[in-house]
Amino acid sequence: MPSGPGREAVAVSSGDDRPFYGAAVVRCPDGQAAAARVRQFGEHFGARVADLYAAMEEELVTLHLVMALDAEGGYVDLTWPVSGEQYPAISEILPAAFVEECEIFEQFGVRPADNKPLNRVAIPPRAEAHFPRLGPAPGHEGRHPRAPHYVAGEAFEFPFGPVRAVAQESLYIGLVTSGEEVIDLYLMQWHKHRGLERRLQGLPPERALFFVERMEGLSAVGNGWAFCRALEGCAGVQVPPPIERVRGIALELERLYNHAAAVAALAQATGLSVGQAQAEIVLEQLLRLNSVVFGHRYLFGVLALGGVHRAPEAGALRELLGSAVDGLRREIEALQSTNSFMDRLEACGIVSPEVAQRLAVVGPVARGSGQNRDARRDHPFGPYLDERVEVATRASGDVLSRLEVVATEAAESARLIGEFCRAGLRAQASSRPVHLPRSASALGWSESSRGESLVSILVDDNELSRVRLRPASVRNWRAFDDAARSRNVFTDVPIIEASFWLTVAGFAR
Amino acid sequence: MTVAGDALQEQAAARQLASAVRKLFGRSLHVRTVDTGSCAVCESELRLLLAPHYDLHRLGLFFTPAPRHADMLLVTGPAVRAMDTALLKTYVAMPDPKIVVAIGACPLGGVYAEDDLIHGRLDQVLPVDVVVPGCPPNPLALLHGLLVAVGRLAERVGDLRFVIEEPGP
Ligand code: SF4
Numbered sequence: 001m002p003s004g005p006g007r008e009a010v011a012v013s014s015g016d017d018r019p020f021y022g023a024a025v026v027r028c029p030d031g032q033a034a035a036a037r038v039r040q041f042g043e044h045f046g047a048r049v050a051d052l053y054a055a056m057e058e059e060l061v062t063l064h065l066v067m068a069l070d071a072e073g074g075y076v077d078l079t080w081p082v083s084g085e086q087y088p089a090i091s092e093i094l095p096a097a098f099v100e101e102c103e104i105f106e107q108f109g110v111r112p113a114d115n116k117p118l119n120r121v122a123i124p125p126r127a128e129a130h131f132p133r134l135g136p137a138p139g140h141e142g143r144h145p146r147a148p149h150y151v152a153g154e155a156f157e158f159p160f161g162p163v164r165a166v167a168q169e170s171l172y173i174g175l176v177t178s179g180e181e182v183i184d185l186y187l188m189q190w191h192k193h194r195g196l197e198r199r200l201q202g203l204p205p206e207r208a209l210f211f212v213e214r215m216e217g218l219s220a221v222g223n224g225w226a227f228c229r230a231l232e233g234c235a236g237v238q239v240p241p242p243i244e245r246v247r248g249i250a251l252e253l254e255r256l257y258n259h260a261a262a263v264a265a266l267a268q269a270t271g272l273s274v275g276q277a278q279a280e281i282v283l284e285q286l287l288r289l290n291s292v293v294f295g296h297r298y299l300f301g302v303l304a305l306g307g308v309h310r311a312p313e314a315g316a317l318r319e320l321l322g323s324a325v326d327g328l329r330r331e332i333e334a335l336q337s338t339n340s341f342m343d344r345l346e347a348c349g350i351v352s353p354e355v356a357q358r359l360a361v362v363g364p365v366a367r368g369s370g371q372n373r374d375a376r377r378d379h380p381f382g383p384y385l386d387e388r389v390e391v392a393t394r395a396s397g398d399v400l401s402r403l404e405v406v407a408t409e410a411a412e413s414a415r416l417i418g419e420f421c422r423a424g425l426r427a428q429a430s431s432r433p434v435h436l437p438r439s440a441s442a443l444g445w446s447e448s449s450r451g452e453s454l455v456s457i458l459v460d461d462n463e464l465s466r467v468r469l470r471p472a473s474v475r476n477w478r479a480f481d482d483a484a485r486s487r488n489v490f491t492d493v494p495i496i497e498a499s500f501w502l503t504v505a506g507f508a509r
Numbered sequence: 510m511t512v513a514g515d516a517l518q519e520q521a522a523a524r525q526l527a528s529a530v531r532k533l534f535g536r537s538l539h540v541r542t543v544d545t546g547s548c549a550v551c552e553s554e555l556r557l558l559l560a561p562h563y564d565l566h567r568l569g570l571f572f573t574p575a576p577r578h579a580d581m582l583l584v585t586g587p588a589v590r591a592m593d594t595a596l597l598k599t600y601v602a603m604p605d606p607k608i609v610v611a612i613g614a615c616p617l618g619g620v621y622a623e624d625d626l627i628h629g630r631l632d633q634v635l636p637v638d639v640v641v642p643g644c645p646p647n648p649l650a651l652l653h654g655l656l657v658a659v660g661r662l663a664e665r666v667g668d669l670r671f672v673i674e675e676p677g678p
Contacts, residue, residue, distance in 0.1 A: 124591040130625070131625060131626075132624060132625050132626055162592065162595050163543055163544075163595050163596075163599055165574055166540075166541065166542050166555075166572035166573065166574055167542050167552050167555035167556040167559075167572065168544070168552060169544050169547065169549055169552055170543070170544040170545070170546075170592060170595070190591055191546075191589065191591045191592050191595070192544070192546045192547075192586075192589060192591075192592075193546075193589065193591065193626065194546050194587065194589060194621065194626060194627060195624070195626045195627075199621075214548045214620060214644075215548065216548060216549060217547075217548035217549055217550030217553075217645070218548075218549050218550060218553065220550075261553065264560075277560065277561045280557065280560035280561060280562075281560070281561050281562065283557070283560070284557060284560060284561075284562045287557075291647075297554075297645075297647060298550050298553075298645065300644065503548075503549040504549070505546075505547065505548050505549045506549075
């Protein structure tokens, strides 16, 4: 972790407990002390909720609140044991933690002590007590996030899903509408829950990486790199810069094809078939480029623990990248000069800066709402230590701002790839064995196309005892209903969904 | 393989598929997809089948949101149990003869082992007629898979009895 001004000011108490990497661990004896610390971090450091998760440690549910100190360039892992079934609500201090509080209730049976109803996240309704969970089952079920069917006698709920349009992920959307305007909207994502975090416990690290890549395949590199970094941190493995740059190229290629896919989806949602076709041509070009350069269209299997499994075909990269990136830029410009397109985007799906701040969203959704954050710049790692990322933001928080952010980021990705190539790449695949220490905790992070992706791991007895995956989708779906409610009509919902460009797989994992 | 080689193969597969659909189904065949817990990449490849490079429409295949119009069901993901109801409802709503194609390594059991959350294999839930392996299968593999599926469906259409033959006295 880079040290920045003020890093020393973060009180760190490690005691004789397990060593930690990536995030400074602050241990608190109980919930009260933790809540006081959370307030302190929130007020003095402007800490942002990056993640909240639980683990079973010595028969007790232990909570870990990962806070990002973006200005300082560091992460803090605030941890405390929960005795009994309740703990002081973190979401009362930092509202963004609500979705994780719901998750923890389902998986570990402990809940915040504020008596607020908790939403269903990943466990299907009427699940039996023996349903596979990470910890003890709760005494009762979370509620369905069901909106009232009648609002002022006029609105009704339009059920949509889980089987939706062709070749779209399964997702249930409950649209509450009076016929045209979206009055309320809620989502059910548990149809896709695969219990990945539970599956990863005790797996050999190489096997675990296979699953982490397939948790949310559209961010295989983004999430996989975060996982590799966490493991390499606690195993004391240093990855040489020429190899880190190869990883950087893979990450930027992944960001690029996702941006092209989002633009295609946006054109489709606005009914512009020509625009859609053109964006899809660029998308296919970028996927073929991935396949030529790294051997896989979606860059699975590029990352290895301690290195990379594949060396890039640098010649092909130089030859093919320019025209694909130009194509994407031209396509976005063409769309931006189409009035019928722009009319649908402006003032559509607004996430206000206040909401973005309160819900601690990440990635283009945050940057389109004036939040100047990017893990590659704020918490630089690997090749980004030498190459500063220019972060673009827009203030208005609508679909158009998110498109503009994405357009600028695509150009920046192309520039970064050029810089990494110039700085020199390792021409052969190279990985190093990673031996887990006896006991450790570690945080790894990266910035996928959807935003900051975090992986926390706990190691006990040389085994992965807990792997926490927090892809950007977990944070950003939280702002989706706010965006959809902001004076939109029915047909705006697919446009907003395309502009968020999230996956259900990542949320439900 | 070279890019040019890929393109040639693609054209050949596409031509075969188009002529099979035309001959057997008078030019249109309707396809529905269901995701049972994929990682979102198989969906991405399926969407690209409609994109200009592959353009499934020109071959007489159409994606349809309505299971009642569908002849073919493409299933991605490892058959998460929570999707059983939705998957079966979709299948039952499709008219006979119908065909089920498992897309990718997930529904073949190549990614997840069975447990209380996941069947791990699609054939635990539905009769699977054609499998298209790959993680993900690229659009060329998908085209080949569709070609095989069209052949199977044609056999089934040939087997259909339109007159119920009562056994003689
Ligand atoms: S087969 Fe592979 S690419 Fe397809 S959904 Fe499963 S993990 Fe993803």
